[in-house]
Amino acid sequence: MPEMLKLTLILLVVCLCSAGALSQTYNSTKEKIAKNRKATESIARLAVLPGATSVSIFNADKSVESKTSDSAIKAFAGTDDSKKQIGYAFKVSEKGFSGDIDVMVGCAKNKKGLLAVTGTRVLRHSETPGLGAEMNTVAYSDTQKFGDKAVPKFQKQFIGKTVEQLYLKKLDPKKGTIDSMTAATISSKAFTKAVREGIETFKEVSK
Amino acid sequence: MSSAANEFTKGIVRENPVFALLLGLCPTLAVTTSLKNGVGMGLAGGAVLICSNIVISLLRKVIPPKIRIPIFIVVIASFVTIIDLLMEAQVPDLHKSLGLFIPLIVVNCIILGRAEAYAYKEGILNSALDGMGMTVGFTWALALIGGIREILGTGNLWGMPWNVALGSIPVLGNILGPIATTFSDILGAIGIQPAILMILPPGAFILMGVLMGWFQHRKLKMEAGL
Numbered sequence: 001m002p003e004m005l006k007l008t009l010i011l012l013v014v015c016l017c018s019a020g021a022l023s024q025t026y027n028s029t030k031e032k033i034a035k036n037r038k039a040t041e042s043i044a045r046l047a048v049l050p051g052a053t054s055v056s057i058f059n060a061d062k063s064v065e066s067k068t069s070d071s072a073i074k075a076f077a078g079t080d081d082s083k084k085q086i087g088y089a090f091k092v093s094e095k096g097f098s099g100d101i102d103v104m105v106g107c108a109k110n111k112k113g114l115l116a117v118t119g120t121r122v123l124r125h126s127e128t129p130g131l132g133a134e135m136n137t138v139a140y141s142d143t144q145k146f147g148d149k150a151v152p153k154f155q156k157q158f159i160g161k162t163v164e165q166l167y168l169k170k171l172d173p174k175k176g177t178i179d180s181m182t183a184a185t186i187s188s189k190a191f192t193k194a195v196r197e198g199i200e201t202f203k204e205v206s207k
Numbered sequence: 208m209s210s211a212a213n214e215f216t217k218g219i220v221r222e223n224p225v226f227a228l229l230l231g232l233c234p235t236l237a238v239t240t241s242l243k244n245g246v247g248m249g250l251a252g253g254a255v256l257i258c259s260n261i262v263i264s265l266l267r268k269v270i271p272p273k274i275r276i277p278i279f280i281v282v283i284a285s286f287v288t289i290i291d292l293l294m295e296a297q298v299p300d301l302h303k304s305l306g307l308f309i310p311l312i313v314v315n316c317i318i319l320g321r322a323e324a325y326a327y328k329e330g331i332l333n334s335a336l337d338g339m340g341m342t343v344g345f346t347w348a349l350a351l352i353g354g355i356r357e358i359l360g361t362g363n364l365w366g367m368p369w370n371v372a373l374g375s376i377p378v379l380g381n382i383l384g385p386i387a388t389t390f391s392d393i394l395g396a397i398g399i400q401p402a403i404l405m406i407l408p409p410g411a412f413i414l415m416g417v418l419m420g421w422f423q424h425r426k427l428k429m430e431a432g433l
Binding site: 025 | 237238239240241244247248269270271273274277278281282284285288289292293295296297299306307308310311363366367368371403406407408
């Protein structure tokens with residue numbers, strides 16, 4: 001069957017070339033992409049802790065395996081100009097509708113001494129535009145009022161909430177306080193779960 | 208009309224990928240909840256389409272017909288992934304807004320459809336022109352659907368209230384803005400609310416059906432007139 005062999009060989013060559021080109025591009029862009037992501041993360045750390053002006057590594061020596069991702073949670077403590085501690089920021093990740101959703105979570109003790117969310121920011125996601133990607137959409141009235149500091153409509157609901165409240169109304173009517181995004185329950189659930197389990201893990205770390 | 212110009216213009220109306228060829232309907236229906244998303248998807252998809260048409264046309268003599276489809280898929284998918292990686296490294300801001308569309312584009316039937324029906328048989332210049340025409344056609348169709356769904360579904364356009372959006376168009380906005388504002392005030396006064404159905408999947412099907420019907424009607428009328 002010489003023809004079958006010939007076709008197989010051509011397909012093999014095409015696949016080899018593609019694989020080679022892909023790995024070449026991956027290797028040459030790897031460092032730049034990692035650097036870009038690190039920069040986004042350090043901006044996000046300050047953004048999720050309103051009032052904080054600097055952050056330092058919080059749990060360098062006692063990291064606990066996170067339930068939400070393979071890597072251990074690495075928390076940062078944020079302080080303001082007068083060295084007063086504002087809260088903690090850490091990165092969590094959860095499988096969304098398509099691919100991982102990476103979220104930077106900021107939290108601080110509230111008046112009752114419980115950890116409550118101070119802010120969230122999506123670092124990376126690949127949800128469907130128009131549906132799950134709406135998690136990053138800011139309401140028009142908020143852009144007018146707060147400019148660059150405006151928080152997306154979906155994420156605004158998380159501010160001030162404690163672990164017990166971080167469930168979707170639709171799925172947990174009793175304890176839920178979060179409205180899911182229209183036609184994007186999976187993305188909403190993943191985001192909420194990431195934040196909730198991140199704080200739970202952080203509690204263990206900070207004990 | 209010269210044939211090169213024809214290769215370009217045919218995709219805009221006569222062989223419009225969405226309304227006439229019915230290609231790429233998955234992203235069309237899923238993504239067009241707003242004007243911004245429609246334009247984003249159209250441009251990102253178009254960029255890939257033009258490049259993949261050129262690549263397939265370049266390789267058309269060495270690709271054996273019997274295994275052309277797997278080769279198209281391998282070539283297009285790897286080449287889109289390479290663009291994705293390069294974009295994330297070099298222009299992270301652009302990647303943030305357009306990168307989301309990439310996974311929807313990779314195995315989009317519009318890309319494969321044009322590779323199979325056109326680029327595999329034609330020269331590089333014609334294939335590039337075909338890609339550009341299809342891009343213009345795809346983008347305006349998506350922008351139209353996205354714009355209508357956004358106005359009817361949320362009362363917004365390009366992320367702001369639709370009267371503000373119309374008012375911010377240069378020159379024309381001075382006339383359109385106040386008219387739109389009066390109109391939306393009247394709507395508000397008689398209690399007409401945006402219909403959220405329009406940004407949900409059924410809204411996409413309903414609107415697609417209406418627009419396609421209108422498109423076919425125009426086409427039949429034009430053919431009868433000739």
